[in-house]
Amino acid sequence: MTAMMTALFGGTTPQWQPREVPVPEPGPGQVLVRAHAVSLNNADVQQLDSSFDPDAGKKTEYLAGYEFAGDIAAIGPGAETARVGDRVMGTTQGAFAQYVLADHRHVMPIPESVGYEEASALPTGLLTEHGALTRARFNSGQSVLITGATSSIGLTGVQMAKALGATLVIATTRSKAKEALLRKAGADTVIVTDGQDLMQTALDATGGEGVDVVLDHVGGQTFANCLPATRTDGHVVNIGRLGGPQSTIDLDALSYRHLHVRGVSFGFSRPEALGQVVAAVVDEVMPAVADGRIRPVIDSIHAFDRAHEAADRMRGHQAHGKIILAVP
Numbered sequence: 639m640t641a642m643m644t645a646l647f648g649g650t651t652p653q654w655q656p657r658e659v660p661v662p663e664p665g666p667g668q669v670l671v672r673a674h675a676v677s678l679n680n681a682d683v684q685q686l687d688s689s690f691d692p693d694a695g696k697k698t699e700y701l702a703g704y705e706f707a708g709d710i711a712a713i714g715p716g717a718e719t720a721r722v723g724d725r726v727m728g729t730t731q732g733a734f735a736q737y738v739l740a741d742h743r744h745v746m747p748i749p750e751s752v753g754y755e756e757a758s759a760l761p762t763g764l765l766t767e768h769g770a771l772t773r774a775r776f777n778s779g780q781s782v783l784i785t786g787a788t789s790s791i792g793l794t795g796v797q798m799a800k801a802l803g804a805t806l807v808i809a810t811t812r813s814k815a816k817e818a819l820l821r822k823a824g825a826d827t828v829i830v831t832d833g834q835d836l837m838q839t840a841l842d843a844t845g846g847e848g849v850d851v852v853l854d855h856v857g858g859q860t861f862a863n864c865l866p867a868t869r870t871d872g873h874v875v876n877i878g879r880l881g882g883p884q885s886t887i888d889l890d891a892l893s894y895r896h897l898h899v900r901g902v903s904f905g906f907s908r909p910e911a912l913g914q915v916v917a918a919v920v921d922e923v924m925p926a927v928a929d930g931r932i933r934p935v936i937d938s939i940h941a942f943d944r945a946h947e948a949a950d951r952m953r954g955h956q957a958h959g960k961i962i963l964a965v966p
Contacts, residue, residue, distance in 0.1 A: 645735035649689035649699040653946040661737045664714030671738045673708040675758035678961040703734030707757035717742035727757040743913030749928035759934035759960035763794030769915045773900045774851040774873035778803025785810045786855035790960045800824035801926035840867035858882040865891040873898045935959030
């Protein structure tokens, strides 16, 4: 194993900067993964933009990235369930590097049918959507409404709900042009919110009852609109705030329907709690990844030394699916 590696750091300029640093050694409970591909999330660019502000004199240096796929290169004490050479994908802070340190509980085996680029695009979506469905007590045979479904995580949610037995999946988008993308992912009903009423269309699709489960990636007033679109005793889980963190809700819609409302953010979970989410995905979802029922939608793959192009594409909201960096 080489002694030095290339990693991408933020906080010193407006873009990530490559730097040669020593390859780290795994500590207790850790694995060291030779990364072959890493994947961008909205949080990556938000962190990059907030970490450098020359006008305010702000420079907060950090090793970038959260999502990766590669081969286990070394194992720390207490991580004996892992094996050197295993193909894995996972999540950790500081993933934009040739060698990535991760908690052994936070990596998952890559099915043989999945390549490294696809694998790097999966962990965040799989963990977020399955964790949210679990919090919503989802069962096969129920109906699911997914807002902001054309995001990379939302597209994973549509496929996952169908793979786990949802009888009806309703997906929302602001763009009529993306309706075909959602139907290809498995959505039975698509609501184009720029021209259709979310609540009424969801009620119409469910015979006036409302959906059993809502996975809301938008927040804002979309979150409020989801409450009267949910059946009595149904579950609403907020995942994202693409439409803003503020929402004014109708308490009658909440109370009269006896709704269960949850919020999730697995990136801030305790390590053991995140490990439990990972274990559940391996047991309950990975078979659907292996047989192709769940596949990430890849927007583009960029060279590691062209990471600025990938960041600019995400900033411009141009991506239809995940943006990948190929690690040299």
